[in-house]
Each structure stands twice: as structure tokens, then as C-alpha cells.
Amino acid sequence: MTHLIAIGGSDAGISAALRARELDPTVDVTVVVADRYPNYSICGIPYYFSGEVQPWQSLAHRTAADLEATGMNLRLDTWATGIDVAGQRLEVRGPDGIIEQLGYDELVVGTGALPSHAGITGLDQLTADDGVHVIHSMGDTFALDTRLDERDPKTAVIVGAGYVGLEMAEAFTVRGIKVTQLQRGPEVLSTLDPELGAIVHAELDTHDVEVITRTTVTGIEKTSDGLVVRGVREDGRFARLADLVLVVVGVRPNTELLEHAGATLGAGGAVVVDEHMRTGLPHVYSAGDGTVTHHRLLGPTYLPLGTTAHKQGRVAGENALGGNARFAGSVGTQVVKVFDIVAARTGLRDHDAAAAGYQPLTVGATADDHKRYYPGSHPISFQITGDNRDGRLLGAQLVGTLGTEVAKRVDTFATALYAGLTIEQISELDLSYTPPLGSPWDAVQAATQAWSAATRS
């Protein structure tokens, strides 16, 4: 009987284990989980803090009992400390501190990522006990929860205005905490063009989030008055006092285990794998946020996303049983809700595309989500990027009001990118129309037609 071990209780590890049990109910599957919270939706944590999701247990995609009902074994509070590749043994330290060697036939490593510190001094000493938080695990969640309950902070500085930073700005605001959001670049949500990021910025303004851009945080200090966040701006130094600081400036791959085992590191310092999620080490697969991502337009890159981790884990779980699945690649599709605005992107932006050797043209457009005569229509703002040489779609960005189906309109572009369609071909698509929900030429096609018109002029 094959023994598969998956390391990691988040998307990649659990997906691998589920896939293996689904394909072969005789396979022996063990999942090694560093904490007590396997299969939690980390993406859902901001909604716990906003109060929209209660209790925290409902954040579990599946309970431990659900997982065990599939026939997998969970080793909770257990750290994977070393891989003996030749001997096919995994060394783990259990909850009681005892070191054990677990034999495996196949190993899937899904150790994920760690919060980045972005060179900010103070972060190596200051912790949740000081009011300085990250938000990456259920442990971080409980620590922040305790802090909010016990100290009732009135002001928070959020360092970073990416997806999680924006969601947490909303959550804190809903709770009555006055938020100052610091962003290094010229506009929030730097994964979108500033024209579209500005719409999100305006929504933050409306909800009294203080947004300060072009500010690089250099350090955090604890003083008797509270926490002081210091940084630099074009016009000089910056300092702000707050009761609580949340640092959400991205993640770095957690590769220590595989690096020591001899795996190769690549893009973004993540573990290199082939499209079958093989590390090159015999019987060892890697998947999820610690692993390079094959991007269909860029090749190997580092782009840690839950959707990708699910897919990579599933591929690894299938191949560990002798399958021949391959990860088809990401196109970098992302979406975020910020108060009543939804912002989405897929593919490449102009500068990414140019850097990768494409000859991009990016055109902005605005189109109503549905016929204006029907109540409740709202404009959607687009940025469409295509290759000037052959008209191939390279990327799309969309921002609209909640309810304008932006999240699933970006999927039309993501599907077109997967299939390698041109922008003209998107204008040919037979998309759905009814006046309350669309237009005879969908908003998506109003945008692609604007791109085509720009290439003619």
C-alpha cells in the first residue's frame, strides 16, 4: 500500500491529499499540519474581523472530521523538520516535542509562504504582544482577535495596500478603528494600473480610511504613547503614532525544508518544479506558495495565490500516485472587494508585457454593466492590454461597483488568455445578454472594441 505524506494543512497539502484519496481509496495518506487548523480559508480572515463571518470555525473549508472521513490521517501541531530523500523518510516534531521518522513512498511539500518584513526594522523584535501584527495563519488571527478584545485600539496603521491590506482596512473601519493605510507606490492596489487603483483609493476616502501613498516604511518602534511607524517620503521623513500596526507587505516562499533536502530555488526564491510539480528530488513534489508558478504568458514566476495552490496540490496528489497530470499554468487572475468596489485583473499589464518581450498597447475604456435604461446600471472601468503585432490579448483590468459582475467578467478574459485568443476574437464571442444584466455587446466587448479602434487610428 502506497504511503503518501503531504506536508502542510493549507490549500496545496490538503488538495494533494484529497486528490489522492479521491483517485485511490486504498492509498495511505498522512497530512502533517504545523498547527491545529487544517484546511482553513486564510483568504476569509478579513471577514472574520469585519464580523461578517462568525464564529472563526466557519472559516474551515472542511472540518478535521470531514477530512478524516475521506480516510486521510492528520498529524496536527506537528512540524516537518527534515527530509531524508534517499531513505524516503520525513523527520517530524510532534506536539509533545518528540522527534519521529515517518517513512513515505511519495512526498508532497506544501509549506507555503511566510509574511514578508520588507526590511522594516523592529519587526524582528515586536510581536502581537506589542500590538504589531501580521495576518497569515489562524494563530495570527487569534492573536489579533485577543488584542482587539483586550486593548480596544482606536487607531491602526496598515502597512501595505494590496489585497489583504485593503480587506483589513475595510474590516477595521467597520469595527470603528480609524485606519491609516501606507503604500510605497503612487497608488493603492499596485497590481492594477494607477488609473484603476485611483477608483479604489476614492472608495477608501469615502469610508474615511486615510491613505498615504509614496511612503516607504522603514521601522516600527514601541513608545510609551503607542507604536510609532516611521518612513520616508519624497518630501522627507514620515512618522505616525497608532495603537496597533498591521504589516501586510506580501509574502516570501517558505522553502527551508526543501532547500536543505537539495531542491533548486528559482523565481522569487521559490522551489523549482516541472509542470508535473516534481522537484527533481526522487518522490518529492512541491506545490503552493513555496513553489514557482508556471505563468502561461511569462513562464516560471513567483505568484502565490490560493487558486494556484489548489490546482498545483491536486496535480501533485494525482502524480504522486503515478498519474501524469500537469499544472496548466496561471494567468495571474485576481479579484478583491473593497467596501462596495470590486477590482479584478488577469494576464499582464503594459510594463510586465513589455519586459517579457511582447509589444503591448494598453487602452482604457468605460462601459455600463447593463443597459442604462434598466435601474441600477453602473460603469465598469477597463484597461485592456494586447499585442500590437498580432492583436493577441495580453491582459485585462476591471473595476466596478459590487454587483456589476466584475469578478466573473474578468473570467471571460482569463478564459480567452488560456485559449490564446486575440482581442478581435473576444469581440466575436457570443456572450449573454438580458437588459438587467448586460448589453447586446457586453461591457467586455465594448472594451475590446475600444482597443481595436485605437489600433486603427
Add this chain to the structure above:
Amino acid sequence: MTHLIAIGGSDAGISAALRARELDPTVDVTVVVADRYPNYSICGIPYYFSGEVQPWQSLAHRTAADLEATGMNLRLDTWATGIDVAGQRLEVRGPDGIIEQLGYDELVVGTGALPSHAGITGLDQLTADDGVHVIHSMGDTFALDTRLDERDPKTAVIVGAGYVGLEMAEAFTVRGIKVTQLQRGPEVLSTLDPELGAIVHAELDTHDVEVITRTTVTGIEKTSDGLVVRGVREDGRFARLADLVLVVVGVRPNTELLEHAGATLGAGGAVVVDEHMRTGLPHVYSAGDGTVTHHRLLGPTYLPLGTTAHKQGRVAGENALGGNARFAGSVGTQVVKVFDIVAARTGLRDHDAAAAGYQPLTVGATADDHKRYYPGSHPISFQITGDNRDGRLLGAQLVGTLGTEVAKRVDTFATALYAGLTIEQISELDLSYTPPLGSPWDAVQAATQAWSAATRS
């Protein structure tokens, strides 16, 4: 200077005229419009009757002034009565009854469709003055409007439970008219599988629309008590008295003009065209609801839809100026909102696919529109049809609550059909995810994975 005449003030004719003026501002464009209402959104009429759209003028996609501002000439209240193909002359009868010959270099015919009578006796005599209505033009709209104002009907029979019939059932119900909806087949919305039609049926029940299926209407009579709708059912005869009757049992192509000019009729009795929208008659194009539709999975078919008419008209307008555009084909994408339910389809259903020589397998699935832990999630019901031989997607049907982004989720399938993707490839797509609006495997992919699982078992 080229003179282009477009016949028809609805989607096809206007799209052709707009495209021609867009591509070449020197071209002389005349649009011959049978009534005074060019470029009205016929799909929006039900929302005028529900009161959501007011006044009726707002149903215009563009006003006559907007159209004329593009440089096109409108000949309103003008009937095209004959085409002299060899002489390149169009005979028209103007509002004053005077017959005129208009010379053209290129002619685009977009005469559309006429309401079908489905063999119901009485429909050739009874009119709006008797309380028997169709709903196909602004004239029909005004006639029904007048009837509702002047007679204040309390009860209506709607013959037909397709897209327009369902939308009008909602509109009448909102106005306080008690609706009985008659459907020939076993379930409403016969363009969907009955499993999904049943969800729409339940929504009609909730709103006190009386739905009577398996009833073929044979005749309508005017009596002193009101209108009597008669029909047959499996269990015998059927009769129902009502203050008003609306007949919405589909359309038939309006081809008289082109037929007399020598054009060939094909699928559904519609005018045959090539992919460039050429009729085969020199300098004569046809587009819209009077024309056959190239279906990417079926070849030539008759499938009158506004989205298609826009695309065909645009192609005809471009080619009339010497272009080489082609209509890429429909995949039969449709969506309808019925009260708080949205129902969508694209591609082929099982029996359509089997009849066309595919080897279909259809699998049902249900998946939440977004993570269940986030408030407001609702299940979406799917029917997925794929070819058992090669796994190619053949069609998808979706029904969900308003707000579940069903209208734009069907577009992912429509895009996949265009690109010829397999169902496994849809499971590989990098679709967007955030907990309030999706899942790490989108609902679309939960459905395609269910199809794949069914093929393994």
C-alpha cells in the same frame, strides 16, 4: 460616393449603418425604417410594462438625433416593397403612400422576424383592439399600453413560457394582473433541461403566476364574458377566460422582400447567407432575425437573437464597403431574469448534441456562488454537456438567484465553446476568487469536475 441602404431600424440594420459610417465617414448611408422608432431595445419592452423603465423613450439605444449625428439618413415610416437586384434599386413606400425608387450601391436587409401564430385560430382576426396582443414592436407596445390604461384588465393568459413570456409574466404580476401562463411542453423555459426549468417554475409559483404546462393552445375566441383561450391537454380539453391574452410563442423570419428578389431560404425558412453575410444576390447582404445563423457547433441554423443581429449587421456593414469581415458564429448563449432567478444557457443540450452527431453526456451539479461562510451565498444549479469521446465541452446551463453572477458565469462556458476547450481544460482555467464572490475552484469548475468524475465512474 458609395450609397449604402440598410433596411430595418432594429439591431441588424442600424448596426450595419453604424459600422459603415464608423469605417468610412464619406459613405452615404440611408436606413429605411418601417415605423417611427429606429434603434429601440425590443428586449427592454417587458421592463417598460413592469414600470422599471420609464418613459418608453428611454428604451432607445440611441435617439434618431444620435443616429443622424453619425451622418446616416433615416427614412422613417417607410416600407421597403421591392428590390430590383439587377438595377440596384430599392422600391419604397413612404409615409405619404408615395412609391419611390432608391438607387443603391450596396444593400443590407435587416427586416427581422414576425411573431409566430403557432396555428392558433382566431389570431388572424383578433387584434389589440380585442385584447389579444403580441409584443414585437413599439407599435405593439403602445397598443398594449393603451389597453392596460383604458381597460384595466385583471386577468391575463400568456401563451408561451419562453424568454419574453416569462418576462411579461413578471411585468403583469408586478402590475397586479393575475397571470395564467400556458406552456406546450412539460416545463417552462423549454430551452433549458426540465430539471432547471423547474427552478424557474417554482419562482413563478412563489409569485402567484399560475403555470399550466403540457397544454397546446388551439384557438382564441372573443365572447361577451371576455377572451376564451382553448387548447388541448393529455387529459382532454382546456379552456380559460381572461381579460387579456398575450401570445409569445416565438417568431418566424420576415423574408418576403428577399424571397421575391430571388434569395435562397434555408434553416427555419430564413435567408441563406455565407459567413460574410452575402445572400448570393449581387450587392445584397442579409443580417439579423430574417437570416440563418451560423452556429459554431451545428452549422447553419435559425436562432434569432439580438446579440447575433448586432454582430451580423456589423459584419454586413463592413463588407458592404469592401471589407472581408466574417460572422464568427453563435453558440446559442441566452440568459433571462425571472423575478429573482437568473437562467442561462450556451451551446447544445444533450438531445441537440446527439441529433447533431456528437456523443453527449450531460451531468448535473450544484455549487455555491461564493464561499458559504460569507453572507449571502446561494447555490447555482448546472447541467454540463460534453462529448464522451474527447471530453469537448458541448454546452452548459445554469440557474441561480439574482446576484450569483450566472449571466457572466455562462460567458466562461461561451468563451470555452468558442475556443473549442475540453471540460478538463475548464477545470484548469485560472478564474478569479475572493470569498465574497467565488471559491478557489469556481462554481463553474465544481460543475466541470463533477462531469469529469462522472466519466471516470
